[in-house]
Amino acid sequence: MRVGRFQIMSLLQAARAYTLGLPLESAHSWGLNRAIFIAAARRGFKGGSGSGGSGSGGSSAKRDDTYFLGDDMAYKTEKGGVLLFTIGGDVQTEADYERQVKARFGKQYIMAWKEALNYLNKFDKEVLLSGSDFFREVYRPVRDEWSERWTEGSRTNGEIQEKPSQADLTRPKNTGSGGRKTRRTAGTGNTPHPRQRPDSHPKST
Numbered sequence: 001m002r003v004g005r006f007q008i009m010s011l012l013q014a015a016r017a018y019t020l021g022l023p024l025e026s027a028h029s030w031g032l033n034r035a036i037f038i039a040a041a042r043r044g045f046k047g048g049s050g051s052g053g054s055g056s057g058g059s060s061a062k063r064d065d066t067y068f069l070g071d072d073m074a075y076k077t078e079k080g081g082v083l084l085f086t087i088g089g090d091v092q093t094e095a096d097y098e099r100q101v102k103a104r105f106g107k108q109y110i111m112a113w114k115e116a117l118n119y120l121n122k123f124d125k126e127v128l129l130s131g132s133d134f135f136r137e138v139y140r141p142v143r144d145e146w147s148e149r150w151t152e153g154s155r156t157n158g159e160i161q162e163k164p165s166q167a168d169l170t171r172p173k174n175t176g177s178g179g180r181k182t183r184r185t186a187g188t189g190n191t192p193h194p195r196q197r198p199d200s201h202p203k204s205t
Contacts (some may be wrong), residue, residue, distance in 0.1 A: 001153075002102045003147055005143050007100075007104045007147075008139070008146050009035040010032075011113070013030060013134075016134060016138075019121070029084040029092040029096075031095065031101070032096055032097050032100060032101060033085035036089055037074070040080060040087075040165070070131065075135045077091055104154060112150055
């Protein structure tokens with residue numbers, strides 16, 4: 001099955017939310033919610049910019065049914081004590097994430113998840129808290145290379161891998177702001193940028 005940009009966005013947004021402190025199931029819901037929102041925004045969905053900015057349609061003012069991850073806003077709900085996110089009246093559940101994201105990666109999903117967490121650890125917290133910076137500096141440089149690579153791998157790996165171990169779920173430790181970084185740039189990975197850590201060596205895309 002093809003791993004498209006939608007799945008890469010979902011994966012990276014879920015890893016972003018998890019890195020910033022959301023529980024795993026909530027992070028999965030966030031990741032799928034953001035991917036749906038951005039896909040809709042690109043089709044002219046009211047309230048969207050296509051660049052990962054705040055909002056899921058309508059006002060971005062804080063309300064009881066909204067949740068802010070940095071400057072990104074989504075509508076929230078709770079089921080069984082679990083924080084989940086909703087768009088267009090539909091709740092993004094763990095089952096939805098399994099079907100729309102994990103199933104596309106097949107058995108290599110845990111590898112993709114680990115790579116996403118490690119990749120996000122290269123960026124300052126301020127980048128992860130900004131929807132537009134996340135889209136431009138984190139997602140965009142790798143979206144097509146990751147899509148092609150994981151699609152190729154999924155063709156030979158089949159069904160969803162078993163649940164991740166505790167080691168697989170370990171949050172990256174270095175997510176605070178401060179220090180200087182070099183931006184991960186598509187094709188090179190060597191262009192200096194003030195917001196990527198000097199000891200980080202991102203893979204070239």
